[in-house]
Amino acid sequence: MLHHLKNAIQRALGQTQGLSLRLPTPLYAQAVLLDLDGTLVDSAPDLVAAANSVRIELGLPTLPFDTVVNYVGKGAESLLHRTLTGDLAGRAEPALLARGMAIFARVYSEINGDQTTVYPGVRAGLDALLAEGLKLALVTNKPAQFTEPLLLKKSLLNYFDVIVTGNSCAHKKPHPEPLLFACQELGVAPTAAIAIGDSLNDAQAARAANMRVLAVPYGYNEGQDTRQLDVDGIVPNLLQAAQVIRLGG
Ligand SMILES: O=C(O)COP(=O)(O)O
Ligand SMILES: [Mg+2]
Incomplete structure (x- = not known):
């Protein structure tokens, strides 16, 4: 009896198939706002390669892959501050930052997308959300100059009604402005919107925007455990997220 009750409650909360939601399902919405790096695409190989190219050109030793992955999340300038100092909280001198940014822009523009892959469930999930009639926006901290070329290269550009990049607003996530602008x-x-992201930047931005937010566990979260995030649920992939989101509300 208790077992049946527990199963029924878990089903109602969507806690099946690795899904862990804190809200009753289905989740009704009009739009879904998707993060890019670490949510739709595994861009770390190209980002880390470009970041380490900066260090090499400036005569610095390269950093381990996992160290640089933890530096991704707050946009390119933040990535460069962290990469140049080897410190998550580090700030590089303005002249060094400018040199680093110029090298990064040149190298990353050249390799952007080469070793980047679309995560499993992403295309099927986006197809399912569109089929349901939901509007889709991309909300990324990635600079505009790298965003559209990457989306184009990975055949993801046409899914979105709106694209908000790291250059679209005065503030980046975790500030709510990019989500509110979308x-x-x-x-x-x-x-009436649901944000889906991989990091504290998405979670904090959504909370500040009074918006529901789901997290995927496979991206980049600045070295923190995704399970500690203040989100409405963890979804194993975008297809499973799409299966609990319905048009309405
Ligand atoms: O560019 C970044 O640092 C992160 O980009 P994201 O917001 O798409 O995860
Ligand atoms: Mg991300």
Whole structure:
């Protein structure tokens, strides 16, 4: 009896198939706002290669892959501050930062997408969300100059009604502005949107925007455990996320 009750509650909360939601399902929404790096694409191989190229050109020793992966999340300038100092909280001198940014832009533009892969479940998940009638926006901290070329190369550009990059607003995630701007552009209330991301930047931005937020566990979270995030649920992949989101509300 207790066992049946527990199963029924878990089903109602969507806690099946590795899904762990803190809200009743289905989740009704008008729009889904998707993060890019670490959520739709595994871009770490190219980002780390470009970051380490900066260090090599400046005569610095390269950093381990996992160290640099933890530096991804708050945009390119933050990645460069961290890469140049070898410190998550580090700040590089303005002149050094400018040199580093120039090298990074040159190298990353050249290799952007080469070793980047689309995560399993992403295309099927985006197809399912569109088929349901939801509007889709991409909200990334990645600079604009790298975002559209990457989306184009991975055949992901056409999914989105709106694309908000690290250059679109005065602030980047974890500030709520990029998510709120995406909602405004879509003509959807923040309470009718669901954000999906891989990091504390997405979680904090969504909370500050009064928006529901789901996290995928496979991306980059600045070295922190995804399970500690203040989110409404962890979804194993985008297809499983799509299966609990319905148009409405
Ligand atoms: O560019 C970054 O640092 C992270 O980009 P994201 O917001 O798509 O994860
Ligand atoms: Mg991300």
